[in-house]
Every structure is written in C-alpha cells, then in structure tokens.
Amino acid sequence: MSGRHSCFLVVAVAVAVAVAACAPETRQPPRRPEFSGTWAAGRGVQPDAARVATLPPNTVVLGDAGAPEFPAGDFGGLVLKPAALAAAKTWDPRNEMTIDRVCVPPSIVYSMQGPFPLEIHQGADLLVIRLEYYDLARVIFLDGRPHPPPDAPHTKVGHSVGRWDGSTLVVETTHLSASTITNNGLDHGENVRFLERFWLSDDGNTLFAAQEFEDPDVLENRGARFMAWERAPGQYIFPYECDPSFSLNYQK
Amino acid sequence: MQLRRPTAVVVAALSAALIGGAATAHHSFAVFFNDEKIITLKGTVTGFRFTNPHGTIEFTVGSDTWRAETNAPTLLRRRGWTPDSLKPGEAITIEGWPARDGSRYMRMRSVTRPDGTVLGTPVLNQRVD
Numbered sequence: 415m416s417g418r419h420s421c422f423l424v425v426a427v428a429v430a431v432a433v434a435a436c437a438p439e440t441r442q443p444p445r446r447p448e449f450s451g452t453w454a455a456g457r458g459v460q461p462d463a464a465r466v467a468t469l470p471p472n473t474v475v476l477g478d479a480g481a482p483e484f485p486a487g488d489f490g491g492l493v494l495k496p497a498a499l500a501a502a503k504t505w506d507p508r509n510e511m512t513i514d515r516v517c518v519p520p521s522i523v524y525s526m527q528g529p530f531p532l533e534i535h536q537g538a539d540l541l542v543i544r545l546e547y548y549d550l551a552r553v554i555f556l557d558g559r560p561h562p563p564p565d566a567p568h569t570k571v572g573h574s575v576g577r578w579d580g581s582t583l584v585v586e587t588t589h590l591s592a593s594t595i596t597n598n599g600l601d602h603g604e605n606v607r608f609l610e611r612f613w614l615s616d617d618g619n620t621l622f623a624a625q626e627f628e629d630p631d632v633l634e635n636r637g638a639r640f641m642a643w644e645r646a647p648g649q650y651i652f653p654y655e656c657d658p659s660f661s662l663n664y665q666k
Numbered sequence: 667m668q669l670r671r672p673t674a675v676v677v678a679a680l681s682a683a684l685i686g687g688a689a690t691a692h693h694s695f696a697v698f699f700n701d702e703k704i705i706t707l708k709g710t711v712t713g714f715r716f717t718n719p720h721g722t723i724e725f726t727v728g729s730d731t732w733r734a735e736t737n738a739p740t741l742l743r744r745r746g747w748t749p750d751s752l753k754p755g756e757a758i759t760i761e762g763w764p765a766r767d768g769s770r771y772m773r774m775r776s777v778t779r780p781d782g783t784v785l786g787t788p789v790l791n792q793r794v795d
Contacts, residue, residue, distance in 0.1 A: 455741070485696055507697045516719065530740070546740055652740040657717035663733055663771065664698075 447581050447614045450536040452650060453621050453643035455529045456480055461640040465624060473626060473636040476596070479527040480641065484596050493634035494600065505599030511664035517656035519548035521570045521593035523608055523627055527639050532621075533651045541576060541583070546651040554585050561588045568604050583612040595627070595637070603631040619645045699763040699773045706761045707732060707772075714752040716742075723752060723760065723774060734760055734774040746786035752777070 458479030466475060474491035478484050487502075494502060510516065519525060522545075530547040539557040544550075554574040561573050572590035576583050587608040595602050606629040613622050621643045628636040695701060709732060713724035721736035736742060739749075752758070759778040765771040776788035 483695075530738075652743055654718045654738075654740060656719055657715075660715075660717065660720055660722065663722060663735065666733075666769075 444578070446578060448536065448618070449534045449541065449583070449612065449614070449621060451534060452646045453532045453534065454646040454649070455531050456527065456641050456643045457529065458482065458527070459622070459640050459642045461624065469626065469638055470636060473638050475638045475640065478596060479639040481529050484598050486598050488598070489596055489600050492596070492600065492637050495632055495634060498600065498632040502599035508664065511661050513658045513661045516661040517658045519550055519570050521590045521602070522550065522552060522572065522587065523590065523602055523606065524594040524597060525550055526623070526625060527641055531646065531651050532643055544651060546654060548656060549654045572608065581613060585610040585612070601632070602627065602629045605629060605631050621645070695773065698765060700766050701763055703764055704761060704775065705764045705772060706759060708757070708759050711752050711756045711758055712754055716749040723777070725758065725760065730770055732770040732772065734762055734772045736774045742786060751785055
C-alpha cells in the first residue's frame with residue numbers, strides 16, 4: 415500500500431469514528447411494561463401449567479387467593495413445623511376481635527392476595543404500591559440497592575427490591591414482621607422470604623402476580639399464590655382508616 | 667279474646683336456605699356466622715356506622731335490638747353505598763347470615779327499603795373483608 419493510500423485510510427477511519435461519536439444514540443433503554451394506575455379488587459387465578467412448572471421443588475400452590483379462604487385446620491398443602499401446628503391448633507379467632515387487635519394489618523404475604531384494589535406508581539428507580547386494604551403502602555426499590563442488615567426494623571410491608579426479567583418485574587421482600595399466612599392460625603415469622611413476579615396481559619389491562627414464600631422457622635415446604643387485577647382507569651383506592659371500635663360488636 | 671298481635675316490625679321471616687355458589691367461607695366468617703343459613707328480618711334502623719373493617723347497622727325488631735355487620739365500607743362504596751345510605755327511623759328488610767352463637771347479630775347480605783329498592787349491589791358471597 416502506498417503512503418498516499420495509507421494516509422487516505424487513516425483519514426477515512428478517523429472521519430468514521432468522529433461521525434459515530436457525534437451521531438445520536440440509537441440504543442434505547444429496554445421498554446418496560448407500564449404498571450401505573452388503579453387496579454380493581456384482586457382475585458385468585460388458576461396458573462397455567464408452564465408457570466407452575468417453574469416453581470422450585472417442594473412448593474404448593476394455595477387455592478385461597480382472592481375471596482376464598484381456608485377453613486380451620488386446612489392450610490392448603492403447606493406442611494407446618496410442630497410448633498407452628500401447635501400454635502394453629504390453639505388459635506382462637508375471637509382473640510382477633512378485640513380493640514387492640516382488630517385493626518392490626520396483615521403483612522403483604524396475606525394482604526396482597528385480598529380482594530381489594532391497588533394503586534401503582536411506577537418510576538425508573540422506584541415503584542410504589544398502595545393497597546386499599548389497611549392503607550398499606552409498599553416501596554419497591556429498582557436501583558439495585560441491597561436489603562438492609564438483618565437487625566433493621568421489620569414491618570408489615572418489609573423491604574422490597576425489584577429487578578426486571580424481560581417484561582416481568584421480580585420483587586424480593588425481606589424484613590417482614592410476623593403475621594398471617596392463611597388467616598386461620600398459621601403465621602409466618604420474621605425470617606420469611608417473599609418473592610413476587612408481576613406481569614401484564616398482552617393488552618395491558620390485566621396485572622398478574624405470582625407470589626412465593628418460604629419460612630424455615632414455620633414451614634417444611636414452600637407456598638405460592640397466583641392473583642390478577644383488572645385495570646380500572648379513572649378509579650381510586652379509598653382510605654381504609656380502620657376503626658377499632660368495631661370490635662366492640664364482639665364484646666357485647 | 668283478641669290475640670296480641672306482634673309488633674309490625676317483628677320478624678316477618680326467619681327462613682333457612684342453602685346458599686348455592688357462595689365462595690368458600692372466610693375462616694372468621696365461618697366461625698362467627700352460619701354460612702348455610704339465611705335469615706330475613708324486618709326492622710327499624712337505630713344506627714348506622716360506615717367505617718372499616720366492617721360497617722354496622724343497628725336496628726330494632728319489636729323490642730329486640732339487632733346488629734348487622736357489613737362488608738368493608740370501601741367495597742360497599744363501589745356498590746353504591748354511602749355513609750348516608752341508612753338513617754335512624756328507616757324501615758328496612760335485611761337479609762343475611764346469622765351468628766352461630768345465637769346472639770342477635772348477623773352478617774348483612776342485602777338491605778331492602780319498603781318500596782322494594784335494594785340498597786346498592788347486594789353481596790353475592792360472604793367474604794368477610
């Protein structure tokens with residue numbers, strides 16, 4: 415190659431690099447589904463076999479999502495450790511109908527599957543879920559931060575971090591305070607781990623969620639529930655503002 | 667001798683019926699209420715509280731005071747109820763599930779005015795929330 419040609423090649427490469435550097439960025443961030451909005455009262459759904467097949471071994475799908483509830487002594491296939499089983503057997507629902515108990519909210523392990531609406535506000539680094547049920551509000555961090563140390567406070571909404579797996583939002587929650595699993599005497603402890611997946615229907619009008627939980631202090635196996643909510647444009651969630659004096663009905 | 671006629675608002679019907687298609691009972695519902703029985707009472711409203719977790723309708727049936735627990739008022743609002751849906755002195759016919767302990771307490775399923783108007787959209791299942 416002559417010196418003249420070499421010189422031409424160098425100039426051509428330099429120009430190409432300069433043009434590329436000045437060109438507008440063509441790589442777009444991945445498009446995320448839009449979860450923001452109000453979602454009408456939740457219901458349980460029958461999961462398709464493919465999704466059930468992805469659950470870890472030793473996981474049982476509970477049939478109490480939405481309106482259904484298990485009767486006393488039925489835990490939907492969950493296997494309780496002896497102490498948890500003993501506690502469930504002595505549990506008396508009348509003890510919950512007292513002025514100091516009736517307005518204590520259940521944790522998101524139970525409250526997310528209840529037949530109440532949700533309101534979601536979605537940002538790039540944060541997603542907020544407001545539950546009508548007991549006025550609970552969840553903050554899900556999407557910025558990659560870790561969970562706080564184990565001795566950080568535990569609450570009914572816990573500490574949630576989320577990540578996108580394609581168009582599915584995967585949320586892991588720790589730091590939940592002890593609370594209801596099946597509302598018939600089975601409670602989880604503070605070491606429960608709660609995993610959720612959220613995704614939209616093809617038309618964007620149905621929000622689906624799969625929840626999984628495990629608590630080695632309480633359960634021999636793992637549990638899962640599948641829920642859905644319909645988009646409710648123009649609607650709102652109402653304040654719950656639980657009134658504990660309701661329990662006086664049960665003291666008369 | 668004329669038999670003493672029960673007060674007009676005394677129980678008009680205390681009928682039992684199996685509830686077909688009802689959702690599986692909420693545990694505390696099943697504990698506190700008989701989900702295989704429906705009772706219908708005619709009474710006069712003496713109080714109405716529209717607060718969560720459940721509203722309460724207090725009413726008299728003759729000389730007896732009854733109370734009926736409603737679904738969560740946040741849900742009732744979407745079925746057309748408001749805090750002013752019932753006022754003291756109103757005559758109502760109320761249908762629902764009776765307390766298991768035999769007390770004058772029940773879970774509301776529907777409320778009907780004397781002109782036949784049903785308040786809001788009746789509850790089709792008894793989910794306690």
